[in-house]
Amino acid sequence: MASIELQNPARSVDTHGHDHHDDHDHEEGTFLTKYIFSQDHKTIAKQFLISGIIWAILGGTLSSLFRLQLGFPDMDMSILKPILGGWIEDGKLNPEFYLAMVTMHGTIMVFFVLTAGLSGTFSNFLIPLQIGARDMASGFLNMLSYWFFFASSVLMLWSMFIETGPAAGGWVIYPPLSALPQASPGSGTGMTMWLFSMALFIVSSLLGSINYVSTVINMRTKGMTFSRLPLTIWAFFFTAIIGILSFPVLFSAALLLLFDRSLGTSFYLSEIYINGEALPNMGGSPILFQHLFWFLGHPEVYIVILPALGITSEIIAVNSRKPIFGYKAMIGSIMAITLLSFIVWAHHMFVTGMNPFLGSIFMFLTLIIAIPSAVKAFNYITTLWRGNIVFTPAMLFSIGLVSFFISGGLTGVALGNSAIDIQLHDTYFVVAHFHLVMGSAAFFGMVAGVYHWFPKMFGRMMNEKLGYLHFWMTFVGIYCIFFPMHYTGIAGFPRRYYSFTSYDTFKTFGDLNAFISTAAIITFFAQFILVFNFFYSIFRGRRAPMNPWRSNTLEWTTPVNPGHGNWVGEIPHVFRWPYDYSKPGAEEDFIMQTVPYSATTSSNLDGEVDPVEESLTKVHA
Amino acid sequence: MFYLIITALILLLVVAGLLVRAQVLIDIFTKSSSKRAGLSNQINGFLFVVFLVFIIGGFVWISMWARKYYLPDSASVHGVWTDKQFWVTMSILSVVFVVTHILLFTFPYIYQFKENRKALFYPVNHRLEFIWTVIPAIVLSLLVFNGWKVWSAITKEAPENAVVVELVGKQFNWLVRYPGQDKKLGKHNYLKTDELNTVGIDFTDRNSFDDYMAGEVHIPVNKPVLFKIRARDVLHSVFAPHFRLKMDAVPGMPTKFWFIPTKTTSDMKTITGNPEFTYEIACTEVCGPGHFGMRMKLVVDDEDEFDAWNKSQQSFLAKNPDYLKSVPDNLRKPALQSIVENKKTTGLAVLNTLSKSVAKTN
Numbered sequence: 001m002a003s004i005e006l007q008n009p010a011r012s013v014d015t016h017g018h019d020h021h022d023d024h025d026h027e028e029g030t031f032l033t034k035y036i037f038s039q040d041h042k043t044i045a046k047q048f049l050i051s052g053i054i055w056a057i058l059g060g061t062l063s064s065l066f067r068l069q070l071g072f073p074d075m076d077m078s079i080l081k082p083i084l085g086g087w088i089e090d091g092k093l094n095p096e097f098y099l100a101m102v103t104m105h106g107t108i109m110v111f112f113v114l115t116a117g118l119s120g121t122f123s124n125f126l127i128p129l130q131i132g133a134r135d136m137a138s139g140f141l142n143m144l145s146y147w148f149f150f151a152s153s154v155l156m157l158w159s160m161f162i163e164t165g166p167a168a169g170g171w172v173i174y175p176p177l178s179a180l181p182q183a184s185p186g187s188g189t190g191m192t193m194w195l196f197s198m199a200l201f202i203v204s205s206l207l208g209s210i211n212y213v214s215t216v217i218n219m220r221t222k223g224m225t226f227s228r229l230p231l232t233i234w235a236f237f238f239t240a241i242i243g244i245l246s247f248p249v250l251f252s253a254a255l256l257l258l259f260d261r262s263l264g265t266s267f268y269l270s271e272i273y274i275n276g277e278a279l280p281n282m283g284g285s286p287i288l289f290q291h292l293f294w295f296l297g298h299p300e301v302y303i304v305i306l307p308a309l310g311i312t313s314e315i316i317a318v319n320s321r322k323p324i325f326g327y328k329a330m331i332g333s334i335m336a337i338t339l340l341s342f343i344v345w346a347h348h349m350f351v352t353g354m355n356p357f358l359g360s361i362f363m364f365l366t367l368i369i370a371i372p373s374a375v376k377a378f379n380y381i382t383t384l385w386r387g388n389i390v391f392t393p394a395m396l397f398s399i400g401l402v403s404f405f406i407s408g409g410l411t412g413v414a415l416g417n418s419a420i421d422i423q424l425h426d427t428y429f430v431v432a433h434f435h436l437v438m439g440s441a442a443f444f445g446m447v448a449g450v451y452h453w454f455p456k457m458f459g460r461m462m463n464e465k466l467g468y469l470h471f472w473m474t475f476v477g478i479y480c481i482f483f484p485m486h487y488t489g490i491a492g493f494p495r496r497y498y499s500f501t502s503y504d505t506f507k508t509f510g511d512l513n514a515f516i517s518t519a520a521i522i523t524f525f526a527q528f529i530l531v532f533n534f535f536y537s538i539f540r541g542r543r544a545p546m547n548p549w550r551s552n553t554l555e556w557t558t559p560v561n562p563g564h565g566n567w568v569g570e571i572p573h574v575f576r577w578p579y580d581y582s583k584p585g586a587e588e589d590f591i592m593q594t595v596p597y598s599a600t601t602s603s604n605l606d607g608e609v610d611p612v613e614e615s616l617t618k619v620h621a
Numbered sequence: 622m623f624y625l626i627i628t629a630l631i632l633l634l635v636v637a638g639l640l641v642r643a644q645v646l647i648d649i650f651t652k653s654s655s656k657r658a659g660l661s662n663q664i665n666g667f668l669f670v671v672f673l674v675f676i677i678g679g680f681v682w683i684s685m686w687a688r689k690y691y692l693p694d695s696a697s698v699h700g701v702w703t704d705k706q707f708w709v710t711m712s713i714l715s716v717v718f719v720v721t722h723i724l725l726f727t728f729p730y731i732y733q734f735k736e737n738r739k740a741l742f743y744p745v746n747h748r749l750e751f752i753w754t755v756i757p758a759i760v761l762s763l764l765v766f767n768g769w770k771v772w773s774a775i776t777k778e779a780p781e782n783a784v785v786v787e788l789v790g791k792q793f794n795w796l797v798r799y800p801g802q803d804k805k806l807g808k809h810n811y812l813k814t815d816e817l818n819t820v821g822i823d824f825t826d827r828n829s830f831d832d833y834m835a836g837e838v839h840i841p842v843n844k845p846v847l848f849k850i851r852a853r854d855v856l857h858s859v860f861a862p863h864f865r866l867k868m869d870a871v872p873g874m875p876t877k878f879w880f881i882p883t884k885t886t887s888d889m890k891t892i893t894g895n896p897e898f899t900y901e902i903a904c905t906e907v908c909g910p911g912h913f914g915m916r917m918k919l920v921v922d923d924e925d926e927f928d929a930w931n932k933s934q935q936s937f938l939a940k941n942p943d944y945l946k947s948v949p950d951n952l953r954k955p956a957l958q959s960i961v962e963n964k965k966t967t968g969l970a971v972l973n974t975l976s977k978s979v980a981k982t983n
Contacts, residue, residue: 096910170907176872177855177908183792184909270873271811273821274792274854278812286856286871320732323744351858352869353850353876356776360769367761374757375750377721382749384728386741390658391665391729399669399729406721410714413761417768419775420707423700423865426858426905463641468665479676487687492862494905497913505862505901508690532637540638542645582740589739 037147039139040564044146045125046457049450051153052117053531056443058157059108060524062101069093071517073499087165095498099168100186102496104160106171107194109439111201112156114304116149118446119205119243122307123212123236125453129555130230132221132572134565137214141207148204152197159193167194170496172297175268175289179260182275192261195254202251209240209247216240221554223574223611228593230553230578231324234331235310238338239303245342246299253292260284287352294345301438302341306334308445309376309405312398314578315452316380318551319395320387321589323579326379333372340369350418351425359418366416370409377406388582388589392549393467394452400475401444408437411486426496429489432482440478447474447530454534455548459561460541462533470529477523484512552578552592575610658734666733673726677719692862693893696884696900696921699775700865706771710764779879783847784927786838788902789820790850790857790870793911795902796820797838801831801936802966806849814853817941821853824938824947830959833934837918838902840882841927847879858906861919863889869906885921933970936963 038044065084068075076091077084087097124142128135136142159166168186169177173194181188216229216237229237259265260281268289269281317324324330346354346362380402389395411433414420424430454462488509493500500506547556554574558566572594580591585603596610695704732740785806787798796819800806807822807829814821822829840846850859852870859878860867868878890898904915922930938944939960948956 094910095913099907099910099912168910174856174906180855183855272854272872273811273814276816278814282873285874287874321734321740323742325743326745326750328745329750351867353871353874356772359776360772363768363772364765367765370761371754371757375754378753379750381721381724381728382743384725384732386743387728387732388734388738388740389666389729389732390734391662396665399725403722403725406725407718410718413714413764414707414710417706417710417764417772419703419768419771420710422775422867423703423707423862425867426860463645464661465644466641468661472668475672476675479679483676483679484683484687487683487690490692491687491690492692492860494860494903496907498910499913502914502916503901503903504897504899505692505903509687512687532634533641536638536641540642579744581742583742584739 037143039135039143041124041128041136041139041142042457042562042564042566044142045121047146048116048120048124048149049457051150052113052121052446053534055108055112055117055153057527057531059105059113060527062105062108064521064524065093066098066101066105067517067520069098069498071514071520073501093498096168096185097165098498099170099184099496100160100165100190103168103170103173103186104156104166107156107167110171110300110304111198112153114439114442114446115205115300116201118304118442118449119212119236119239119307120146120149120208121446122232122311122449122453123208123240125457126232126555127212127215127236128219129456129558129562129566130233130553131216131219131224132554132567132574133215133219134567134571136211137219138211142211145204145207145211148200148207152200152204155193155197155200159190159197162189162193164188164190166190172290172293173257174293175257175260175286176272179257179268180272180274180279181261192258195258195261198254199251202247202254205243205247209243212236212240213244221571221574224554224593228574228577231313231327231330231334232307232310234334235306235313238334239306239310242299242303242306242338242341246296246303249292250296253289253296256292257289287349287354290349290352291346294348295342298345298348299341301434302337304442305405305438305445306337308401308442308448309334311445311449311452312380312401314553315392315394315398315448316383316402317579317581318452318549319390319392319398320383321390321581322383322387323577323581324379325382325385326375327577327579329375330379333375336372337369340365340372344369347416347418347421350421363416363418367413370413370416373405373409377402377409390549391468392451393462393464393471394448394549396468396471396475397444397448397451400471401441401448403475404436404441404444404478407483408433408435408441412437423492424489426494427489428485428493428495431495432485432489435482435485436478440482444474450530450534452549453555454537454541455544455560456555456558456562458538458541459544460537461544461548462537462541466529466533470526470533473526473529474523477519477526480519481516481523484516488512547592550588550590552580552590554593557592557594576608657736662734666730669726669729673722676722680715680718693889695863695865696882696889697864697866698881698883699771700863700880701883702771702774703865706767709767713760713764775880779847779877780845783845783879784841785847785849786840787820787849787851788838788859788870789853790859790904790908790915791819791853792855792909793904793915795857795859795904795915795917796853797835797917798822799833799835799931799934800828801833801934802932802962803828803831807832809851811853813947818937818944819853822937824944824956825949825952827952827955827959830938830948830956831936831963833936833940835934837920839920839922839927839930841924842882842885842888842921844924845879845881847877850876850878855908856906857904857908857915860903860905861900862903863900867905882921885923889921929970929973932966933974935967936960939963939967 077088077093078091081088087094164185167190177183178187178191256267260267260269266281266284268286269284272279313324344366347366350359451467493506544560546560557572574593575596576593578593582589583603591600597604597608598610695701785800787806789796798820805828808826809821810823811821813823850868850870852872857870864880866878866880868876890896900919902917902919
């Protein structure tokens with residue numbers, strides 16, 4: 001591997017002769033400023049990642065617990081009493097607590113793991129490294145972004161330990177259930193804390209997103225035009241834009257809900273009679289909340305999946321040793337998805353009593369968004385075609401992601417059809433659909449990113465064999481969990497049900513539910529292979545070479561353990577796009593972005609000449 | 622116990638660490654780590670083919686096996702249309718699923734790393750991209766168009782002669798009100814809700830005098846039925862799986878769903894071979910800890926049975942004459958008349974059923 005470093009001409013071109021020139025603040029500062037209140041994007045990324053891992057373990061634990069209830073409804077759960085205390089009554093899980101766990105699982109996974117843990121980690125880590133910047137546009141705001149997230153995490157975690165329990169109305173917190181403390185214990189203090197926690201989370205997300213966008217626009221190195229950005233950056237860029245435009249709407253929805261809860265307003269409340277009392281609220285509309293919620297909620301799905309798709313695009317190209325097929329089409333589809341993601345939200349609301357005409361419009365718009373998604377899937381497959389594929393754990397997870405994205409995305413075509421959705425809405429078919437297409441796919445993107453960029457993060461390699469074991473257990477496991485759920489969905493099983501035994505219609509499928517639960521719990525425990533590998537490798541992994549995956553992008557031109565400021569000496573210039581893999585006529589099967597065309601005359605295509613000095617300066621000006 | 626678990630975990634970690642260490646040493650010893658891709662690469666490539674067999678095989682097997690659990694053919698007119706849509710869509714999707722996965726999992730096997738081969742530099746092909754943009758677009762347009770036709774037919778206004786049933790969701794059961802013999806549902810006012818008048822019937826409206834509450838839903842077969850749906854406290858959702866019917870119940874915003882049931886309960890008993898068969902209504906919008914228990918029985922009668930049942934129901938006022946107090950003075954007479962009428966019809970209905978059973982025994 002060491003030979004790669006020597007063969008990499010980028011270093012000889014750009015970094016020599018500028019020794020320790022911009023390196024002043026690295027390795028200085030106290031423990032506090034270096035690891036806790038750090039403004040270094042790499043440290044902040046690691047903070048997001050490790051917080052995300054902790055949240056993922058918690059979210060996974062909750063799902064294992066409620067899967068126990070669903071798979072083995074007759075089970076005696078007294079053994080869990082030391083952990084769950086009063087939530088276990090006579091060996092049975094409390095139904096209110098079941099809902100609380102479902103709610104927290106959704107909230108944690110969607111926001112804390114797949115938004116903060118994914119975007120927070122990889123946007124922060126990769127944007128400066130891959131565009132050639134010393135750090136984010138504002139390191140201070142970036143630090144604030146993490147600490148707002150931390151505060152939000154503390155509040156959310158705290159809400160799980162209060163007497164009335166955390167929020168329990170589903171992660172969508174539809175009022176009036178979430179607005180009326182008398183409607184359910186979870187709508188009391190737990191709900192208030194949920195709302196405050198989410199408000200902090202939104203602040204964190206906005207601070208992060210604004211930083212990502214301004215960094216990508218303003219801080220690219222010389223020669224790094226937009227058309228030379230790796231697809232990761234394109235994905236992070238549009239994800240941040242979606243976040244900036246949609247999260248404020250959730251913020252206002254949450255604010256109005258707080259007003260309804262505490263100040264006696266009637267934004268979402270009307271004509272309610274509860275616990276023997278008629279409430280004075282008139283004229284509000286619960287549907288208004290749903291519109292506001294899903295105006296974020298649907299783009300949120302793309303906030304979760306786009307970074308994962310960006311990461312996969314990069315990893316699949318690197319490990320197929322081929323340029324990503326249809327680079328421009330990939331960017332185009334990200335743009336199309338971004339645009340469309342704002343105008344499909346009401347497909348979550350076909351049967352809410354919304355005007356059926358609106359339903360028709362949203363069905364049409366929803367099925368349009370399937371087209372750019374399909375293009376992405378086909379492009380991934382074509383990138384694999386006639387490649388020279390190296391199966392790193394990251395590559396395995398990326399191929400897994402494409403599989404989930406296809407199989408979960410396809411059922412979206414059924415659900416997006418409002419006529420079909422009448423029967424399938426809020427059944428396990430939906431659960432299966434979104435767990436595959438956004439849950440598991442985004443999770444795989446995140447894990448792939450961890451395996452791929454771990455050497456850059458910690459200067460060491462993760463254990464590959466453990467990675468393989470982790471992948472195959474998880475891949476098989478996830479299909480065993482979610483594939484059968486389609487069938488319970490077709491049989492009409494509603495989601496968020498504590499038990500199905502009171503219905504004749506839903507009495508079937510007991511053995512299948514037990515199977516799903518077993519698969520879920522095994523898959524959950526398989527994740528500890530990753531956790532072990534991760535923490536073990538931080539300390540004991542093999543030392544990483546400079547460019548372990550023989551990749552083209554800029555982050556692999558930094559030292560193995562980059563300090564604050566990333567590059568020693570001048571930031572390298574960029575001369576080409578990031579996907580010159582296996583170019584005919586080239587010596588190696590990769591040419592880094594920092595290699596000028598003048599150094600690769602044998603492989604240049606028509607029109608590939610180095611810019612004259614003036615056009616280089618134009619890019620920077 | 623606690624310390625035992627902690628000790629066990631630490632031991633497990635140490636053993637895992639040692640094993641990993643040993644494995645890394647073996648890798649270094651056999652020099653497999655210095656190669657760009659070794660045996661592991663071949664194994665992983667092969668496993669994708671194994672996985673392909675597993676997932677396609679599993680898909681086919683579970684689709685056959687789970688068939689016995691699918692809901693029986695739809696018991697409503699529109700349900701047949703949406704079922705057809707669903708299965709047509711799913712067939713198309715299954716083909717795409719199988720084809721894409723064959724490609725996705727065989728390519729890794731075929732094109733796995735070989736030292737002496739170079740990948741094909743193939744960055745773009747506009748014609749290919751055009752094809753796979755246009756084909757999904759066409760297929761999706763057809764699906765949307767069909768979906769839109771069915772959706773419009775389902776959501777158009779209910780016919781005038783539809784049998785009206787009011788369903789009111791509350792924590793944690795459904796309340797059912799019928800319009801009575803005048804076939805006109807009386808107004809409601811949530812402020813009038815109390816222990817007995819659970820749906821807030823407004824007795825200032827004379828249409829409400831003969832309204833009656835029922836413990837289960839009865840509807841006639843082959844007649845349009847209109848569910849008027851609302852909620853008393855939080856969101857609920859009416860889900861009648863056999864009719865492919867679902868509509869949220871929203872406090873402050875009445876919703877509706879109309880349909881034509883095509884199979885009586887006794888028809889379904891024959892079809893399913895289950896003598897205990899009952900139609901059910903479930904709640905599908907999370908509404909609190911009792912959400913999973915909001916079951917309501919629904920019976921589809923033939924026309925005569927429904928008429929007889931409808932006539933035998935005591936009106937709310939007849940059952941609870943105290944509520945005459947809420948009737949405005951000028952309407953008190955018609956209200957009393959309505960009670961008398963109701964007593965007459967219910968009495969006649971009782972007579973009818975009695976005489977029928979007597980006729981049967983003879």
